[in-house]
Structures are given as C-alpha cells and as structure tokens.
Amino acid sequence: MTKSEANYDVMIVGAGVSGSFIGWYLAEKGVKCLVLEAGSYFHAGNYPTNERDSNSKFYWGGGLEFNTHASIGLLRPKAVGGGSIVNQALLDRFDADALDSWKNRSGVEYFSQKALEKYYDIVDEQLVSQEIPAKYRNGNAEVFEQGFKNNGYICAPLIRAQKDCKYEDGNDCIECLGGCRIDSKQSTPVTVLKKAMDKNLDVVPDFDVTDMQVEDSTTRVSGTFTNGQKGEFSARKLVLAAGAIGNTRLLKQSGFRNPIIGSGFYTHPQHMILAEYDREINAQKGAFQAFKSNDENFRRDGFKLENVFAAPVAIAMLLPGFGKKHQEIMERYINLACIEVAIRDTNPGRIKINKAGKPVISKSLNKLDKTRLKKGTEAIYNIFNSTGAKRVIPGILPIGLHLMGGCAMGLDERNSVVNADFQMHENPNVFIADSSIFPDAPGINPSMTIMALSVKAAETILQKL
Amino acid sequence: MGKTKYIQLPISGAQEPAKTKVGEMHLKGMYKLAAVILPGESKLIDFPSVKPEEHIHGMIDYMYPDDRGAILVLLKIFAIVPKFFIVFIMHMVEAGAKWNGASGSVFRMLQVALKGLIFTLYYSDFTEEKVIHGAIGYDAKIVWK
Numbered sequence A: 001m002t003k004s005e006a007n008y009d010v011m012i013v014g015a016g017v018s019g020s021f022i023g024w025y026l027a028e029k030g031v032k033c034l035v036l037e038a039g040s041y042f043h044a045g046n047y048p049t050n051e052r053d054s055n056s057k058f059y060w061g062g063g064l065e066f067n068t069h070a071s072i073g074l075l076r077p078k079a080v081g082g083g084s085i086v087n088q089a090l091l092d093r094f095d096a097d098a099l100d101s102w103k104n105r106s107g108v109e110y111f112s113q114k115a116l117e118k119y120y121d122i123v124d125e126q127l128v129s130q131e132i133p134a135k136y137r138n139g140n141a142e143v144f145e146q147g148f149k150n151n152g153y154i155c156a157p158l159i160r161a162q163k164d165c166k167y168e169d170g171n172d173c174i175e176c177l178g179g180c181r182i183d184s185k186q187s188t189p190v191t192v193l194k195k196a197m198d199k200n201l202d203v204v205p206d207f208d209v210t211d212m213q214v215e216d217s218t219t220r221v222s223g224t225f226t227n228g229q230k231g232e233f234s235a236r237k238l239v240l241a242a243g244a245i246g247n248t249r250l251l252k253q254s255g256f257r258n259p260i261i262g263s264g265f266y267t268h269p270q271h272m273i274l275a276e277y278d279r280e281i282n283a284q285k286g287a288f289q290a291f292k293s294n295d296e297n298f299r300r301d302g303f304k305l306e307n308v309f310a311a312p313v314a315i316a317m318l319l320p321g322f323g324k325k326h327q328e329i330m331e332r333y334i335n336l337a338c339i340e341v342a343i344r345d346t347n348p349g350r351i352k353i354n355k356a357g358k359p360v361i362s363k364s365l366n367k368l369d370k371t372r373l374k375k376g377t378e379a380i381y382n383i384f385n386s387t388g389a390k391r392v393i394p395g396i397l398p399i400g401l402h403l404m405g406g407c408a409m410g411l412d413e414r415n416s417v418v419n420a421d422f423q424m425h426e427n428p429n430v431f432i433a434d435s436s437i438f439p440d441a442p443g444i445n446p447s448m449t450i451m452a453l454s455v456k457a458a459e460t461i462l463q464k465l
Numbered sequence B: 001m002g003k004t005k006y007i008q009l010p011i012s013g014a015q016e017p018a019k020t021k022v023g024e025m026h027l028k029g030m031y032k033l034a035a036v037i038l039p040g041e042s043k044l045i046d047f048p049s050v051k052p053e054e055h056i057h058g059m060i061d062y063m064y065p066d067d068r069g070a071i072l073v074l075l076k077i078f079a080i081v082p083k084f085f086i087v088f089i090m091h092m093v094e095a096g097a098k099w100n101g102a103s104g105s106v107f108r109m110l111q112v113a114l115k116g117l118i119f120t121l122y123y124s125d126f127t128e129e130k131v132i133h134g135a136i137g138y139d140a141k142i143v144w145k
C-alpha cells in the first residue's frame, strides 16, 4: 500500500485541463497541492509513434467508450495533461448566446462575457496561441474555404494553442493527436502544470481514484495503481477534476446521493463526412485543421463545421463496409477530404455507473438535435458538391469528444450539483470546476472556458482554505 | 519536464496493465476474420505480414475486461467456424449497424470491435519500411532537428 506522508493543502483528482489550471494557480500562491491522475505521464521523448498506442494509452477503455445504443463513440482522455495531450488545442471564448443560456439555466450571474473576460485573459497569458498560418493550409482547407465561398457561407481561421510547429521543416500536426513530439502544442505538462510542478505541486500518475471520504478538516481518497498496487492519499481540501464521466463515477462510487449527479450530459456529437476527389487533397498534411464556420445562420441553427481529418486507423473506422471495397477507398486516402459537423445538442444524457465501475451512458438525439444535424450535413454536401467531389461518404461513427455536464452548476440544489463558488451543495468541502459543471452544451470548443472557470475556482478555493 | 516531482513512484515509464492471455485459437480466429475484413488482392500487403500476434497486446490489454472478454470469445468462435460464416456475420453486422436505437446497438458494437481490432493492427503500420502507410500515401511526420 502506498500512502502519502506529505501534508497537502489541496488534493486534485485528474491532471487534465481543469486540474492543471487549478493546481497551477494554487501552487503559484504557495498552496501545497497533490494531483492524482489515472493516466500515465508522457512527454515529448516518449509519446507514442503509432495509432494503436495513441488510442490505447491515451483513452479510457483502450480507445472508445459508447452510449448504451452504441450510436455515439465517446473519446475520454486519460493522461497527465488529460485532453490537452490529445486534443486539437483550438481555443474559443464563449459568445453571449452560450453564456446567457448558462445564466438562465443556472442563475449564476458571472456567466457573462464581461465577468469572465479577466479569467480568459489570465489563460491567454499562460498559453501561446496562433492563427493557423495560411501558407501551411492543405487541400482539405482549400475545399472548405472554396466551398464556403461558393455557397455564400462565412468561415474564419482557427486559433490554436501552439508555439512553433516548424511547418517549414515538414511537420504535420495530425501526428500531435497522439501528443506533440516537439512540445509546440500547449498541453498543460509543458505550460501551467510544468510551472506548478517546479513549485508546490506533486503529481502521482497511473493512479485511479475509486473512493473518497470527505470531512471538514481532512479528505482521504483511495484507489489502485495501474499495476494493481493499492494507494491512499489525504489532504485538507478536495478538488474533483476528473471530467464529466470521471467525476460522476467517483461521486457515485463514494456514496454521494444527489440524484442530479450524472444528469445533464452533453457531447456536441460530431459527424465526420468524407468526400472523394479525383485530385489529391492530402488532408493529413501541414496544419491539418485550419477553418471553422463563423456563420450566424449556422450558429442560430445549432451546428458548426470544421475542416478535419484523421490518421489511417480512424479513417478506416469511419468508412463503411469491409473487404476489397473498403481497401480500395483506403488506397484513395490522399484523395479524401473531410468536414465535421458538431451539433449543439439539446437532449441531455445521463451517466450511470455499473457494479464493475464502468460508465453506462444514455444519450440520444432529440428531434431538434436531428434537425441541426440534418442542416449541418446539407451544408457539407453543398460544400463538397460545389468543389468537384466525385462522391460523398458519410462517416459511420459519430463521436463525442466534448464531454460536458453531469455535475451542473446552479443556485438551486434541486437541479444542480455545485454552487456558484464551485462547491458541491451536498458537501461544500468538495470543489469542481471542470467540464462536468457545464449547465448545457455551448456549441463552442470548450477547453478555454474550462481553463478560465478553473482559474476562477482556484481564486475561490484560495479564499476558503 | 526535467526535474519533475512525483512522489513514491519511479516515472521512467508508464505503468503497463496486466498481460492478457492470448492463445493459438484466438490468433487463428483473428487471422480468419482479417481474411474477410482485409482480403489483400490489392496493392496493400496482406494482414499476416504485419505480424499482428506481436502487436495485439498493445491493444487488448488496455480494454475494459468485459469488452476484451467478448472479443476473445468471438475470436475463438471464428477459429472453428467456416469462412463463409464469418462473411455472413460481417454482412449482418454492417446491415444491423444501420438500425436505429437499441436494435442496432449490438451490431454497432460488433462493428467497432471487429473492424477496430483488424484495422488497428493493420493501419497502425508496424512494418519497418512503413509499407502500408506508403501504399495509401500517409506520409505525415514530425521532424526532429
């Protein structure tokens, strides 16, 4: 049994986006922090160099998890750095529409652009971000931009948390979905987590927290290392930053009773739609994502489009069929373009946990969500058809990778889990500020807002220590 | 990260999960399944050339135990049934996966499990010369200078 001897002020479960930012802010202020992470610690020198390993080592369940109908594949990161290791690092501040919806639903006053601006600015200071340079856009971006023009749609270049991708050396950012081997992507282990670890923060990787006991002056958690060894750690205060599914699992396993825990789960379901061209597209090259839709009509209609692509295993999984025909399309890999539609889902899902501790997730699209998907899909067909696509091939596996909700924030304890000070209604000694507190789906890339709210939460935690 | 501070643990490498027992029958079933999903007969090399038996652990050891258990049972079944039966199952899986709601869920899971196993071991391309990636034109790289 491994036991912590050190006397920690704050213990954080989950070294992902939120856990890293909370840990950084507190460590900077001299608070002694311990971060426990179920995933492993990887860095530029040992990131996987094949798709099998990036899937199995960086995601829960060895790659994909599913909703109960297996109609949405869920990608849930598992690593020191969490989603910031595997994500595309696209940064967006929320618009007034997203925050107004949150304010109405939760009653929390600071859900406004003005009130959050200060926190977004703090985040900006910690990360280098750049507009994807036009010079290194690939054929897939050209299809996207041209198709938008042809159809009178409006798009905008993406902003990505990256320092220097050295495209001129021939680097292709698609490889960084398995961790950025040149430390350009601003994953937390090379930004805030690194700074915190140089100060007052310790990280324990490969440790899956399975139970917690929270009292006024001490919190104890127990769990299991990947190698089967048991462990126990304690601190004065506890922060849960294990993500929407992780927090729900831990709270339910530890006997928390609020029936709202696990409800209000959203994923921005994404459908990747491919198209085959006679010409080479080379969607895997350079800055493989460059544009997003920036169209008021799309926003009103509840979807967004981005040009996107994936490495061979993922593309093979998206293509229908098997056998010779499937192989023939794979041989045309460089002639494929791809656009994703992500919908702002309105039908909340529910996360339950079975006896083996595995998440069981009910999540489906309602009529409105399906209409949103249909409109987004139509726009993609228009783009492909107006740019000379030979045929359009809808991907067969919708994906959820913005996993949000389950511990929604709100003033009313009858329909929320944490209060405006990021404390659980059921036990104010537990703080939560990650993607699980989202009151609904914003329809916008979430990570920058998770970072901003985590900084705000850390400010509050500091006052309450 | 240089002088990182991790308590109690050596951090030289990630901890590996326990190794799954994969027997001859499982491998036989996997080869038969692959012959249906990736029959070769094209400019792509055949599945056995990637030596999948050497790479399967890096995948299935990381799965949830019940998912892994189900795949191993299926592979054992594939080892003993005739090839046309596997073809039939795959056609059923592809068709059933299109059904909405609960009725299609088993087929969608099977689709991901079976195609996922074969495509992962194949298109991850464990060949030294990267001949599979070469054949499909996947040339993405990160250059160290």
Ligand SMILES: Cc1cc2nc3c(=O)[nH]c(=O)nc-3n(C[C@H](O)[C@H](O)[C@H](O)COP(=O)(O)OP(=O)(O)OC[C@H]3O[C@@H](n4cnc5c(N)ncnc54)[C@H](O)[C@@H]3O)c2cc1C
Pocket: A013, A014, A015, A016, A017, A018, A019, A036, A037, A038, A039, A075, A076, A077, A078, A079, A080, A081, A082, A083, A084, A086, A087, A088, A089, A090, A091, A092, A177, A207, A208, A209, A210, A241, A242, A243, A244, A246, A247, A250, A401, A402, A403, A434, A435, A436, A445, A446, A447, A448, A450
């Ligand atoms: C492929 C991909 C691309 C994406 N691209 C973008 C993008 O471009 N822009 C954007 O804004 N968002 C993107 N996202 C989403 C974004 O990464 C997530 O929204 C974000 O990481 C969520 O932050 P979090 O702190 O809530 O959780 P995470 O970052 O997921 O961190 C949670 C951590 O907690 C750990 N954990 C869970 N349970 C336990 C436990 N019991 N014990 C110990 N540790 C535990 C997990 O292993 C994980 O590391 C992407 C996601 C994926 C998968």
